[in-house]
Amino acid sequence: MADIKNSASTPSSDDHHQKIERANVEAVNKAGERSLYAPRKKIHPQRAKGKFRTIKWFMMLFTLGIYYITPWIRWDRGEGMPDQAVLIDITGRRFYFFFIEIWPQEVYYVTGLMIMGGIALFLVTSTAGRMWCGYSCPQTIWTDLFLAVERFFEGERNARIKLDKAPWTFDKIYKRVLKHIVWIWIALLTGGAWVFYFSDAPTLYQQILTNSASFDAYFWIGLLAAFTYLLGGIAREQVCTYMCPWPRIQAVMMDEETLAVMYRYDRGEPRGPHKKNESWEGRGDCVQCRQCVVVCPMGIDIRDGMQLECIQCSLCIDACNNIMEKVGRPQGLIAYDSLKNFERRKKGEENKFRIIRPRTLFYSFLLAVVGTIMLYSLLNRSELDVNILRDRNPLFVQLSSGDIRNGYTLKIMNKSEVEQKYSIEIEGIENYSIRAEGIEEHTVDGAPIALVTRDKLRSLRVFVTIPEENLESDSVDITFAVSAIDGDEKDVQTTSFKGPDK
Amino acid sequence: MSEENKKIDEFSGVETTGHEWDDIKELNNPMPRWWVWTFIVTCIWGFAYMFLYPSWPLINDYYKGYLGETNRDRVHAELSMVAQERGQFSERIKSMDLEDIDTDRELHVYALEGGRAAFGDNCAPCHGTGAQGFVGYPNLNDDDWIWGGSLEDIHYTISYGIRGVHDDTRLNDMPAYLRDELLTRDEIESVATYVQSLSDKSVTASSEGQNLFMDNCALCHGEDGKGLREFGAPNLTDAITLYVTDRDSIVDIISYSRSGVMPTWNGRLDEATIKSLAIYVHSLGGGE
Numbered sequence: 112m113a114d115i116k117n118s119a120s121t122p123s124s125d126d127h128h129q130k131i132e133r134a135n136v137e138a139v140n141k142a143g144e145r146s147l148y149a150p151r152k153k154i155h156p157q158r159a160k161g162k163f164r165t166i167k168w169f170m171m172l173f174t175l176g177i178y179y180i181t182p183w184i185r186w187d188r189g190e191g192m193p194d195q196a197v198l199i200d201i202t203g204r205r206f207y208f209f210f211i212e213i214w215p216q217e218v219y220y221v222t223g224l225m226i227m228g229g230i231a232l233f234l235v236t237s238t239a240g241r242m243w244c245g246y247s248c249p250q251t252i253w254t255d256l257f258l259a260v261e262r263f264f265e266g267e268r269n270a271r272i273k274l275d276k277a278p279w280t281f282d283k284i285y286k287r288v289l290k291h292i293v294w295i296w297i298a299l300l301t302g303g304a305w306v307f308y309f310s311d312a313p314t315l316y317q318q319i320l321t322n323s324a325s326f327d328a329y330f331w332i333g334l335l336a337a338f339t340y341l342l343g344g345i346a347r348e349q350v351c352t353y354m355c356p357w358p359r360i361q362a363v364m365m366d367e368e369t370l371a372v373m374y375r376y377d378r379g380e381p382r383g384p385h386k387k388n389e390s391w392e393g394r395g396d397c398v399q400c401r402q403c404v405v406v407c408p409m410g411i412d413i414r415d416g417m418q419l420e421c422i423q424c425s426l427c428i429d430a431c432n433n434i435m436e437k438v439g440r441p442q443g444l445i446a447y448d449s450l451k452n453f454e455r456r457k458k459g460e461e462n463k464f465r466i467i468r469p470r471t472l473f474y475s476f477l478l479a480v481v482g483t484i485m486l487y488s489l490l491n492r493s494e495l496d497v498n499i500l501r502d503r504n505p506l507f508v509q510l511s512s513g514d515i516r517n518g519y520t521l522k523i524m525n526k527s528e529v530e531q532k533y534s535i536e537i538e539g540i541e542n543y544s545i546r547a548e549g550i551e552e553h554t555v556d557g558a559p560i561a562l563v564t565r566d567k568l569r570s571l572r573v574f575v576t577i578p579e580e581n582l583e584s585d586s587v588d589i590t591f592a593v594s595a596i597d598g599d600e601k602d603v604q605t606t607s608f609k610g611p612d613k
Numbered sequence: 614m615s616e617e618n619k620k621i622d623e624f625s626g627v628e629t630t631g632h633e634w635d636d637i638k639e640l641n642n643p644m645p646r647w648w649v650w651t652f653i654v655t656c657i658w659g660f661a662y663m664f665l666y667p668s669w670p671l672i673n674d675y676y677k678g679y680l681g682e683t684n685r686d687r688v689h690a691e692l693s694m695v696a697q698e699r700g701q702f703s704e705r706i707k708s709m710d711l712e713d714i715d716t717d718r719e720l721h722v723y724a725l726e727g728g729r730a731a732f733g734d735n736c737a738p739c740h741g742t743g744a745q746g747f748v749g750y751p752n753l754n755d756d757d758w759i760w761g762g763s764l765e766d767i768h769y770t771i772s773y774g775i776r777g778v779h780d781d782t783r784l785n786d787m788p789a790y791l792r793d794e795l796l797t798r799d800e801i802e803s804v805a806t807y808v809q810s811l812s813d814k815s816v817t818a819s820s821e822g823q824n825l826f827m828d829n830c831a832l833c834h835g836e837d838g839k840g841l842r843e844f845g846a847p848n849l850t851d852a853i854t855l856y857v858t859d860r861d862s863i864v865d866i867i868s869y870s871r872s873g874v875m876p877t878w879n880g881r882l883d884e885a886t887i888k889s890l891a892i893y894v895h896s897l898g899g900g901e
Contacts, residue, residue: 149643346647353645504743508754508898511851518754518898548896549721574898 144492153275154348154410157402158256159430170246171255179300189528192566199309205566211489212566214526216496223485227478234474236364238466239447240371244357244422250350251422253301253343254408257294264290268405294344295336302335315375348409351422358419365452368465372423374403374414374445374582377456382414385438396440403427403445413445424587494527495600497593506609509579515610516576521547523571523593525563532596535573538609539589542581548572560596575608582610702727703885709765715892728893731886735878748856749873754897756852761842762901768891770875775845777877785845790829791868802813805863811838811850812858829884 137560158164186196186209193200198207206213206221213220235242244251264286265271277283306328307315318324319332342350351358365371382397397414404412406426411418413427431445452462502518510516525531536558537543547559548571554560563569575589587608594601620629622640632639641885645778663669667683669676677683702723706714714720733742739750751759760770760783773782790796796804800821807822808830827836833846840848847855856862878887894900 148646148649150646349645349647353648501742504741505745505752505754508745508752509852510755510759510899511848511853513852516755516898572896 134142151349152410154408155268155271155275155405156408156410156426157405157430158262159426159429161339161408161432167246167255167424167426171252174247174249174252175256179304182304182312187211192528193311195311197308198311212526214496214524217492220485220489223481227481227485230474230478230481233364234478236361237366237369237468237470237474239446240365241357241361241421241423242370244351245372246426248422250342250355251424253297253339254347257344258408260293260297261290262455264293285555291344294340298336298339298344299332301339302332305335306331328457344468348420351409352420364470366468366470367454368468370447370449370464371417372413372421372425372428372445373448373450374418375415375443375448375453376414377453379414379444391440396435396444398434398438400434402430402434415432432555434565436495493600493602494525495531495533495593495602496524497591497602497604498522498524499591499606501606501609507611510576511613514576514578515582515608516574517608519575519591519606520572520593521561521573521593522568523561523563524568525565527598527600528565530562530564531598531600533561533593535561535571536592536594536598537575537589538577538592539605540577540581540587543575543577546574546576548574577608579610582608582613585610585612588593619638663871703883705745706885706888707883711768711888711891714888715764715895721892724889724892727886727895728889728891728896731882731890732893737881738891739875744894749871751855752853753894755901756899756901757848757851757855758842758848758878758899759840759855759901760845762899764891764895764900766842767894767900768888771887772877774877774881775875776872777875779877779879782877783845785833786872787833787866787870789868789870792870796825796829796867799851801864804830804867805860808838808849808863809860809866812852812854 131241181197182195184196185194186207188207193203195207196209198205200207203353204215211220227230232243241293261271265274274283274286303319309331310328315324316330319328346354376395378395379397380395382395382399385391385394385398401412403414404427406429407413408424408426409420409422411420413421428443428445428447432442435442437442448462449464451465455461455463498521500520500522502520506517508516508518521535525532525533532552534554535545535547536554536556537545545557545559547561550559550561550571552562554559559573560571561571587610588605589608590603592601592603620631621627621794622629622638625640627640627642629638630641636842660689664678665680666678667675668678686849702720706724709717709720714724731743732740736744740746740753742748744753751757756762758766760766760775770783773779774781788795790801790804791798801818803822804825805822806816807818807826810816810818810822826838830838833844834840834845834849840846855873856866878890882890
């Protein structure tokens with residue numbers, strides 16, 4: 112490389128062309144210097160002050176508060192049941208969420224929640240762009256938190272740039288070590304809070320304090336801590352730019368009416384430095400102070416227009432507004448704006464913010480539909496659930512009397528909080544006899560009564576026998592009606608009764 | 614790619630790779646360096662893995678890995694752990710009465726599942742995976758038992774077999790009335806009609822057939838033809854037969870007899886497994 116530079120800077124000795132203007136420069140993108148790999152350029156965001164920064168601090172407090180406090184909320188479910196409001200009990204195969212208790216076969220509630228989350232994201236994105244990224248994504252929240260720590264120990268932007276370049280003196284080592292210690296602590300607390308969602312929080316907390324928790328707990332704390340430290344402390348904006356698929360997808364949810372953080376070039380250009388008492392005539396409002404650039408945690412210039420890297424955190428709005436106030440110009444040179452408004456202003460029209468559009472209406476409608484279905488199914492959720500597995504091998508058994516017997520496995524799920532007795536009756540055939548293995552108690556009509564302990568599934572072998580002459584064909588539909596003896600819970604399941612070919 | 618073919622995208626000023634689909638061009642942006650480092654680290658990880666674990670085939674053998682650990686060893690270790698855990702159940706099943714196992718809820722479930730597995734491994738080839746049986750191999754789901762359907766009876770049959778090799782095996786021998794020249798062809802025909810009439814009311818038998826039955830068959834099958842379990846003589850009056858019910862088959866059986874064999878499982882399976890099998894078979898629906 113050094114050779115190339117030297118030869119390029121050597122003036123030509125061709126005498127005939129002495130008058131030709133020559134530049135002593137290098138091609139920026141010279142083939143020999145082009146690298147296949149781009150080194151990361153460190154970003155040193157300056158702290159912004161203003162409305163949006165305040166909102167972001169509040170959002171950080173709010174979301175971290177939810178994250179750390181939720182596992183500690185108690186919810187009384189009665190004797191022998193976990194009293195944690197939100198608990199994902201993997202070994203017990205239950206998910207508790209306040210008054211809701213979800214069994215593994217009801218995982219569609221979680222699916223529904225995720226669908227709702229997805230549609231809500233679409234709705235927010237089509238309304239006001241990457242609100243999720245800018246304000247509530249964990250990556251943004253934790254990066255913000257790690258940055259605050261960095262700023263506390265190493266100082267503001269300029270001090271940090273200086274510190275980066277400084278030799279490894281005691282002062283630098285001391286600041287760096289302290290910063291990383293606090294980062295690791297935050298990371299450990301993040302992983303620590305995570306495991307509380309999967310186990311009784313106070314018990315696990317005691318176990319962690321006395322170093323007697325299970326290996327799994329330490330493993331997950333360690334894993335989450337490592338990734339929190341890596342993603343929030345080290346990788347930061349690289350996660351959003353290179354790892355996250357959302358920046359690539361979100362463009363399809365946005366249209367010309369979608370609000371986004373934008374530089375109003377029609378007002379700002381032509382830009383340039385401005386002196387006090389100088390006229391604003393014939394020039395734009397942008398004074399080229401680059402405050403929007405220095406506060407940007409993604410290291411971009413918002414004045415270049417909408418970019419994939421921009422998480423729309425709005426900090427540049429704060430930075431610009433402060434400057435506009437100082438130079439005595441109206442705020443909002445960088446603001447939430449829509450592409451359509453640029454056209455409107457060009458035509459001399461007023462700014463309009465059309466939040467209600469077919470697209471947002473459609474997403475809202477979808478959200479309402481899914482939400483209604485979810486709510487309906489949740490409110491009508493039965494505390495009794497029955498699954499019937501018909502014997503397939505053999506399909507039926509002929510007894511010595513000639514009668515035909517079919518076997519069924521009934522899985523009776525008692526989701527209530529008390530022990531329940533259920534009667535098992537059959538509809539659809541006549542002259543039948545029913546026998547359930549291990550059941551002695553029967554109703555006056557001879558229907559077996561099964562006792563199922565609360566919050567448990569009981570698997571029951573049931574044999575139904577009918578005389579062959581009562582069978583009209585080789586397959587007859589029959590219905591099992593399982594109903595609570597004390598209560599109105601009832602589940603009706605239809606299956607078939609098989610016999611020999613007719 | 615030669616230098617002339619390099620194209621620069623006019624919007625981004627970035628060189629393209631020359632790949633183009635429907636006017637969409639692929640930019641040749643440089644990779645972030647950390648990505649490259651991650652790639653290198655995974656490569657190192659891969660080589661370390663190859664070094665530590667079995668990886669390369671050799672001519673007569675394979676490279677065992679520095680740690681000498683294999684999944685097979687792990688499975689063996691886990692299996693022996695499971696066996697140890699099961700040990701206590703097996704011990705209890707071995708020492709307890711069948712009736713007590715059947716009423717103990719925890720042991721019952723264990724024996725049932727153990728029995729189901731053992732049945733699939735040992736009994737299913739003859740009795741079928743659903744114990745539904747085949748011609749000559751009884752259906753174990755129904756309520757017709759040649760040698761008895763109580764837990765004890767089933768346990769005994771599994772332990773010692775039928776016409777098996779053990780001294781205590783269940784044993785009987787129906788004479789081959791034609792081959793041994795005990796009855797003539799005509800006599801056999803009339804007995805067969807009588808036997809048919811026992812379970813099929815539409816068939817009427819001659820008194821000769823009835824007399825012959827009383828003289829030759831009633832000793833084991835009973836005067837009413839309902840069979841005697843001590844002799845392992847099947848009930849001839851019910852709706853189920855071990856062999857086919859048409860008249861020719863009945864004549865065939867009287868003429869030449871049939872003697873199916875069930876192996877002796879005592880000594881081939883351990884006592885806990887045999888007990889589990891008894892409980893499983895008993896639970897199929899016909900247990901007495």
